[in-house]
Amino acid sequence: MDLKLYKRLIRNLANYKGQVFLVLLTSVIVGVLSTTPVPLVKESLDKIFVEKDYFMLKMIPLILIGLYCVKGGLRYFLSCAIYKIGWELVAKIRLDLFMHIHKLPYGFFEKDTTGILMSRVVNDVDAMLLTLTKQVKDALQSAVMFAGLLFWVFYLKWDWALISIFVIPFALIPVITVARKLRHLGRRGQEILADINSTMLESFSGIKIVRAFGLEKLEEKKLDRHNQEFLQVMKKNVKYTELTSPLMEVLGVVAGSVVLWYGGSQVLSGEVTQGTFFAFILGMFMMYDPMRILFKTYTDVQKAIAASERVYSVLDQEPERLRDGKIQISGFKDRIEYKNVSFKYPTRDAMVLKNINLTIHKSDVLAIVGMSGAGKTTLVDLLFKFFIVTEGEILIDGQNINDCNSHSLRDHIALVTQETFLFNDTILANIRLGSPHATHEDILDAAKAAHVDSFIQHLDDGYDTMIGERGVKLSGGQRQRIAIARAILRNSPILVLDEATSALDSESEKLVQDALHRLMEHRTTFVIAHRLSTIKNADRIIVMEHGEIVGSGSHDELLAQCPQYQRCYEMQVMG
Incomplete structure (x- = not known):
């Protein structure tokens, strides 16, 4: 799983090959330059203080200044280059994720709240790429520096070098264990951040209700609960993240003490020069710093991997267009048919629509009435292909809409909703x-x-x-x-009005009803309404109950024949 994720993350760098090559080259040079104090210390002690070489006394400080000026400039270039790539990738992946979410089936949006999706697009993408690019920079520099210092300590005294690296296996086991825990904590932290986003978005969007019902304290408690959860996760995160540094310091000092005792005895006996000894001690302790950074980088990368899993879990969702039809609708000419249509939402077990059979001719006005939850809105949602019918088929001019391109289909339908x-x-x-x-x-x-x-x-x-x-x-x-x-x-030739006048006062409703009547001329119109007074003039009215059509006809016919319609009429007209 990790290897696949790493490969996917690396593939994002395909458009930056030239810049990545420069970054790699610069990292190698910076890493090599970071090792130069080791041979310079050896030469300083052996040539200057033992052999009294005044020329080297002048040259070595100048060489040291020059090398570190070059190193400083290259490190600045390296940081700018790596963060430039990182921010460009953040912008690209964020846009790709946003566009991909828009292509997902409508049912996808039933699973996650808006706040959670926003957290994926903002927080997870940041954590995935910014953390990763920073760790790549640190890892490249540290790996080259570690390799260079390892070369120098083996070059100076191979038997001492074996003692100095003996501690590495003892550090690996706890680091791997810590990394696993950090992956889990990173994933949990991103989930809680999503909950925090969702809570704030919901609270601010519903500020009128929050104020009207005095829910401020309740909202504060809700956010505080998520905040406390996040705080606990972050405390654990810090505890495990910071464990690697002191661990490496202790192990490094243990190995250094052994080398100090063993190597010091060889210096005193004249087997090894003072320059070699001090250069080795310097190289050994310098070597533990990049090793510590590498271990810490490995643990920090787990946070980026946890965020990557969340981002790719969305990007791997199959977009609607992959299951979409290819036929382009060029116009609406004759009729819309629902044939034995039944439907249940992907996240539910019960059927919302049951065996619907319905034909709407061009320019007809079809009114749909029924109690809340009867399936009225779901009936027209299926026409938009927001969902795919569970059973049966919906035809436009004899063509199954599942075989039609969704954009082409929706171009022929206009929608005005209650909300x-x-x-x-x-x-x-x-x-x-x-x-x-x-x-x-x-x-x-x-x-x-x-x-x-x-x-x-x-x-x-x-x-x-x-x-x-x-x-x-x-x-x-x-x-x-x-x-x-x-x-x-x-x-559009097809019009859907879902409680389109429900939010209007009497004066506004009169004005808009007049506009709607002109709009509906020569258009096939679905009118979903609770107020029966608004649909008396429809060509046909259907009455729905528990996902079934229980009545169909004109206003007068339904008053005479349909008990459900009679009940609705009596509730509204007679109180």
Whole structure:
């Protein structure tokens, strides 16, 4: 599993081959330069202090200054290059993940909250790539430096070198154990961060309800619970992460003490020069620093791997287009048919729709009524291919919509829902979403048809007014009229109105009903409504109950024949 993840992460660098080569080359040079104090110390002691070489006394300090100036410049270049690659990868993967999520089947969004998905796109991508690129930089420098110092200590005194590296196996076992724990903690930490994001997003989005019901304390407790969970995970994370450094220091001192005793006795007996001894001691203790960084890097990388698992678990989801049909719909000519359609949501066991048979001819207005939970919205959701039918088929002009391209299908349908969704942009931009290439005049005509212009004139910036997140600066009726204007601009042959006038006051409803009647002319329209007064003039009304059609006909026919419709009518008209 780890190897596959590493390969996938490395594949992201394919477009940076030239830069990666420079980074590798620079890392090698920096690593080599970091080892130069070892031979310089040997030469200083043997040549300057023993042999009284004044030329070397002048040269070695200059060489040392020059080497470290070069090393400093290269380290700066290396850091800039590696972080540039890292941030570019963050931007790319974040965009790829965002686009991929938009391509996933509609049912995917039932599994995770918006806050959790935002955490994947923001926190997990950051943790995956920024942590990884930093660790790659540290690992490259430390590995080359370790290899160079290892060469020098073996070159100076191979038997002492064997003693100095004897401690490495004793460090590996705890480091591997710590790495496993950090992988688990990293994964858990990212999950809790997602919960924190989700809690805050929900709380801020529902601020009116929070204030109205005095839920501030409850929301604080909810966030505090997640915060405390995150705090405990981070405390454990620090405890394990910081374990490697003191462990290596202790082991290094143990090995160094043995070499100091054994090597010192050889110096005193004249077998080894003082320069060799001090150069070896310096090289040995310098060697433990990159070794410590390598072990720490290995443990830190586990956090990036944990975040990678979460990111790739989304990227590996099969996009809708892979299961999509290829047929392009060029126009709507005759009829829409539901044939023996049954449906259950992927996350549930019970059937929501049961054996639906229904034919809607072009330009017909079909009204769908029923109590909440009867399956009315699900019936039209299937027409959009938000979900695939469990049994049966839906046909447009005799063509199964499963064989049709989803974008082509949805281009022929306009939607106005009960829960109006507007974006944090201008009124003009929100209407333009119905048809991105529409002219300014077309947008104004749609706005007038939906009676948007009647309240625009009271706004200081007119159509350029920013309406806030989800249109928070507008009233419910104003938001609904903008949504209707968007549907008018779309000019699709099929229209779906899901409680489209539910948020309007009596005056606004009269204006919008007039606009909708003009909009529905020569269009095939599905009207989902609770208020029966709004659908009396429909060509046909169907009554749904528990996912089944229990009545079909005109208003008068249903009043005479359908008990469920009679009950709805009596509840509304007679109180």
